[in-house]
Amino acid sequence: MKAAILGYGNLGKGIELAIRQNPDVELCAFFTRRDPASLKTNTEGVPVYSVDDIPSHKDEFDILFICGGSATDLPKQTPEYARYFNVIDSFDTHARIPEHFDNVDKAAKESGHVALISCGWDPGMFSLNRLYANCVLPEGNDYTFWGKGVSQGHSDAIRRIDGVKDGKQYTIPIEAALEAVRNGENPELTTRQKHLRECFVVAEEGADKARIENEIKTMPNYFADYDTTVHFISEEELKRDHSGIPHGGFVFRTGVTGENKEHKHVIEYSLKLDSNPEFTASVLVAYARAIVRMKKEGMSGCKTVFDVPPAYLSPLSAEELRAHLL
């Protein structure tokens, strides 16, 4: 299976590494919006092309991993490049998924390719767990918690504040809320009761720290609805202690069965990830395998993780899966 990567940020680098762990996938090309000569990848011998050259490589690769951002890149890129390859992205703006799906579906059907959008862990593995659990326990409650992990959006928001040199934000699920859900208490939880926000901030020399702290804590949407703590630290400390990109979270479904709904059930799925982009990339590579199979079976159009039979993700045969994993 021949693969190409478009975009060499955290996710693109994660794909590059994940491919090394999947011997049936061969990395054949990088595409970039920068000057190709300026892009230094971690894989020798794999050519780097300009994104403008994509049309001339039509169907040279079985899958194009599109590693752009959800805000502005993917809404354009995924439909456009579905004209030339089977494609996969990690589009994660939940509210705009239906619109993105329709655009990609149209392009992929017209060109006869298979596309898969919104792959990763949320959307992705978390979505799968929400779906399975909802089908199995039709009467119940859903809970999703995120963290402990770094939120890129919230870290960016901190860095935009006047007087802030750098900063990192951790989203942290509140243990008491997790326990209440885990015990089947079906709590109704406010935003503040579900997650804490912890910020590590490097202030510019002479900046007013009290004002920065206040601006963070009162920032609408991002922080105002949460209990937020702000720690001012040095640039060295930030680099030493907060340069990772860990993340994770929990999906719960609690439900009831029985003559009088007397039996409670708790389904819990959780992830604890040292590297958010590398794990996301690992999910995408597994789904790329599925896309290539679906294309070989004559399918086309846009898919999501909901449409893919789990066996399609595995390099093992159906017989092997039944014998060893069922």
Place this chain on the structure above:
Amino acid sequence: MKAAILGYGNLGKGIELAIRQNPDVELCAFFTRRDPASLKTNTEGVPVYSVDDIPSHKDEFDILFICGGSATDLPKQTPEYARYFNVIDSFDTHARIPEHFDNVDKAAKESGHVALISCGWDPGMFSLNRLYANCVLPEGNDYTFWGKGVSQGHSDAIRRIDGVKDGKQYTIPIEAALEAVRNGENPELTTRQKHLRECFVVAEEGADKARIENEIKTMPNYFADYDTTVHFISEEELKRDHSGIPHGGFVFRTGVTGENKEHKHVIEYSLKLDSNPEFTASVLVAYARAIVRMKKEGMSGCKTVFDVPPAYLSPLSAEELRAHLL
């Protein structure tokens, strides 16, 4: 979707209840090996037929839930009744799944039906989690723990001992082992390090309790390889405190990614179930919906949970799923 149930034990009763929670499923008939007139179900107005009458009801129902035991019932029943209906079972003898699959596949293909075997939570939801996690983290370790819950097989083994009037056995995962796995320590665990066995035994009057306890603790395969505790209690206590059928367990995959495998990831899936048979039944009813869809699409033959696109389990449309659960 018209459904019939064969076998009215714990699982059959669970299916009967689960159908009430799924408005798109209609319970139309029970089949039994007993005298139909003697079977008192919990659903008025639904006819009870003899299992011998199955051929005369061919294709009257969209799905037959086969609720027999894995040791001797299902290996005969599922291939046989796949000739007359789409069928689903909870065959759970892992080692014999390939053979059972082949037998059911042959029968279902010949008659043009869809069959799904080994559905429930293990095999079933646990298998799915093993598969997804293995595909996403190809370099890693798998761990499955069961409990806390009642093991029917081990309870039966206790009851066969001379001088035992009744008994119940709980399988309990060892907290220290769970924690070591959860922390990404990748421990190598012996049988004894993974699970405890706790037995509640009602002895016959005058029976030698020391001998019973010794026979339990030294029983090969069942107890000898475990740390086992035995509590002698009264019949009343057993009925009052141990009449439920709870179960559950944990599936872990711990793996690594990164340039130097420096990033650890932990995927954990767990179930905490007040009623093992009612939860199993709930899984079967969701998969019955998928089977009926696959049949409508022209498929036939034997399937497992690995072959079913997750969206097929839901009564919601693909659009609704993308908008609300992805």
